[in-house]
Amino acid sequence: MPFPxxxxxxxxxKRGKTLTxxxxxxVVAALALTSWSIRGAAQTAQLNVRQALGGTFTVEPDSSNMSNWGSSSVGSGSQITFQGDPLTADFVREVVEGVDGVRGGSGSVSNVLIPETTDGSAALELVEGADGDSSLAAAYAGDDFGRTVQFYAVSDSAFDSYFANGYLRLVDGEPVTEDSGDGVLVSREFAEKNGLAVGDEFSVRRATVHAQMAGIDVEDTRTRVRVAGVFEPTAxxxxxxxxxxxxxxxxxxISTLDHAREGTAExxxxxxxxxxxxxxxLGRITGEVEGLDALAGKGYLVSADTSDVDAVSAPLENMDRLVTALAAASVAVGAVVLYLVLSGRVRDRLHESGVLLSLGLSRASVVGQYLCEVLLVAAVAFALAVPASSLAARTMGDALLGSASESVQTGGGDGGVSTADGVSTVSGDPFAPTFEVDGASFTDIEVEVGxxxxxxxxxxxxxxxxxAVLLASLPLRRMGPREILSTLS
Amino acid sequence: MEKNPEARGSGAPALELRDVTYAYASRPRLKILNGVSASFEEGVMYAVVGPSGCGKSTLLSLLGGLDVPVSGEVAAAGAPLGRGDLARHRRENVAFVFQGYNLVDYLTPAENVALATRLPALPLLEKVGISAEDARRSVLALSGGQQQRVAIARALGSDARALLCDEPTGSLDEDTADEIADLLVRAAHEEGRCVVAVTHSRDLARRADRVLRLKRGRLVRER
Incomplete structure (x- = not known):
């Protein structure tokens, strides 16, 4: 009779033993598969976090070292300006082309300007919203300063932190670079309110209060701009x-901003x-950037803030470690328990083994039978474990990743523009807008048994x-025929 | 039953012990078998008797290739057995019948017989008095005597020329033991097998063609 x-x-x-x-x-398979699937989802979440946050570093004049700064008079007042080489688009290109791992970059300088019709006869309509907590609105009530908007001069809008981090999305036209001349990007809502489309023109100028402080005619600051693209905020x-x-x-x-606010390009x-x-x-890259001739010893600060990435990743990494430990433990404990159970079965069946051997069956045939039994049961158990662990992984994974996600959303970094996701888009600009991002995010991942x-x-x-069967069968394979016979007596 | 044992046998030795000495590795000076020589012929039933612990089961183990002597040799069909021949010897030349029946409990009697032979199981079982109905029941539902019959049918189903029986009637009542003894005698006389039965039973020994007594490491023919 063949062993299968x-x-x-x-x-x-032997239904009882088979069912046991x-x-x-x-249980062992479902436990291992469940924890393995949750681990996979946690790692996907971490990967998503890294990809979503990306990695950024900033180069800016070091404001803590005043030896690089000087005062100059402007109109009736004075201003403190950086005395070193200016940050230009050429510098951006030098870094991108010279340092491996840098995807791109964009210079940024902002100021507030007032958008008007081309001839300046009427102000453009602004998108209404609520004022923030500061006292600025009250201070400038009744002045045209209240009609100012943020104008961001960028060297490549595609790599500007707002666009690169996904808070703004270009929906029409093309990005703005230094070669775009008078091209500008406006929001879809702003464009619709004022009947603007790609290719249309309007003008921008400084606020009256700013022109007066600089001692210049406000009309001299007016410059015509052309809509090169339309963007849409994602939040x-x-x-x-x-x-x-x-x-x-x-x-x-920057040339457009320089026209409205002379000296910006310089x-x-x-x-x-x-x-x-x-x-x-980031560590390697910032080290190489600091060593570039264009930067070394010229009063610039290279900073890479990873606190947001760390804050977002830490809970997920902790969960990953926990689930990995659980997966490893379930496999290890399962293997040990399986070995103990199977060795017990083989020991209990030593008598049967002896009978079979005494009938002239080979040890391979006896062990093959035990192996065949376990593998058949294992195949059925594993097949049953797949849908069961799929359900368990989804339920437990949602709970675990959900709590990790909550912890992520309360752990944003300090300073800069922090969103609900803890993502910093711009640092060092206290007047930049902040985003309110929906809680559903990169950690909202479906846990699946793949x-x-x-x-x-x-x-x-x-x-x-x-x-486990082969190990448990070792005593059987080591026993001599006489010993087997004695077990039968 | 024929009472002339000398007339039994084909003269062809199925198994032989040639100046065999055996001692346990743990007590090498205590010789369980000491220069034993004996020939076991086909068609003859042998009974090996002696007090407990005298080495009867050891003798059976050596004949069955379950163990090897310290010195001397065991031969099957005239050919000495080397260590490499033992597995084949157990598979082809000998079949065991034990006191405890040793049936595989999750197999039916027919399936137990099928473990040892490709011959149809039912005729073999019928030959030892197991009905077709009983042949398909669980072996655990059979009486002790029926289980021993199944074990003998299993042994008879193999091609082995020698049946080595260790206390085959040891746990059976008198009538059943007598029936089992009949089966063993028929296996020798009608099928021409060599049957060696280690036993304490005087009744079984009386049914054997030849009786050998194992005493102080020596095998002495009593009859």
Whole structure:
């Protein structure tokens, strides 16, 4: 009688023992598969976090070292300006082309301007919103300052932190670079309110109060701009003045801003923000950037703030470690329990083994029968474990990742523009708008038992089961025929 | 039953012990068997008797290839057995019948017989008095005598020329033991097998063609 048939007969007629083994293998498999699937989801969440946050570093004049700064008179007042080489688009190109791992970068300098019709006969209509908590709105009530919007002069809007981090999305036209001349980007709502489309023109000028402080005619600051593209915020934003919200913001070139506010181009960008491929590389990249001739010893500060990434990643990493430990423990404990149970079964069946051997059956045939029994039961148990662990993984994973996500959303970094996700988009600009981002985010991941996990379960499970049977059968293979005979007496 | 044992046997030795000495590895000076020589012929039933612990089961183990002597040799069909021949010897030349029946409890009597032979099981079982109905029941539902019959049918189903029986009637009542003894005698006389039965039973010994007594490591023919 071939051993597979003996195995089938044993399983069919020893139902209690078969069901016990089935239950054991099912529990171990379901536990391992569940924790493995949650681990996979946690790692996906971490990857998403890294990809969503990306890695950025900023180069800006070091304001803590005043030896690089000087005072100059402007109109009736004075201003403190950086005395070193200005940050330019050429510098951005030098870094992007010279340092491996830098995806791109954009210089940025902002000021407030008033958008009007081309001839300045009428102010453009602004998107209404609520004022922030500061006292700015009250201070400038009745002045045209209340009609100012944020104008961001950028060297490449595609790599500006607002666009690169997904808070603004270009929906029409093309990005603005230093070569765009008078091209600007406006929001869809602002464009619709004023009947603007790509290619249309309007003008911007300084606020009267600013022109008076500089001692210049406000009309001399007026410059004509052309709509090069239309963007759409992906979330609501709020600023100190309602008019400074991102819905009214204008992205343009530094030459446009220089026309409205003379001297801006000479001063260069306030800061350059670079995007890197992998946040883990930030240390190396910033080290190489600091060593560039264009920067070394010239009073610039290179800073990479990873606190937001760390704050978001930490809970997920902790959960990943916990679930990995659980997965490893369930496999290890399962393997040990399986070995103990199977070795007990083999010991209990030593008598039967002796009978079979005395009938002339080979040891391979006897062990093959035990192996066949366990593998058949394991295959059924694993097949049952797949839907069960899929359900368990989804339920437990949602709860675990949900709590991790909550912890992520309360752990934003200090300073800069912090969103509900803890994402910092701009640092060092206290007047920049802040976003209110929906809580559903990159940690909202469906926990699934994938085909890879199932294949791993069958591969590892069958391997562990087979190893346990072979290990448990060692005494049988070591026993001499005489010893076997004595067990039969 | 024929009472002339000398007339029994084909003269062809199924198994032989040639100057065999055996001692346990733990007590090498205590010789369980000491220079034993004996020939076991086909068609003859042998009874090996002696007090408990005298080495009867050891003798059976050596004949069955379950153990090897310290010195001397065991031969099957005239050919000495080397260590490499033992597995084949157990598979092809000998079949065991034990006191405890040793049936596989999750198999039916027919399936137990099928473990040892490709011959149809039912005729073999019928030959030892097991009905077709009983042949399909659980072996645990059979009486002790019926289980021993199944064990003998299983042994008879194999191609082995020698049946080695260790106390085959030890746990059976008198009538059943007598029936089992009949089966063993028939296996020797009608099928021409060599039957070696280690026993304390005088009745079984009386039914054997030849009786050998194991005493102080020596095998002495009593009859």
């Amino acid at each position: 048939r003996r195995a089938l007969l044993y399983l069919a007629r 083994l089935l239950a054991l293998l099912f 609501k934003s709020q600023a100190d003045l309602a008019s400074w919200s991102m819905d009214n913001a204008i992205f343009g070139t 001063q260069g960008y306030d800061r350059v923000t670079f995007q890197v491929d992998d946040p883990a590389e 085909p890879t996990s199932v294949a791993a379960l069958f591969g590892v499970g069958i391997g562990v089961s087979a190893a």
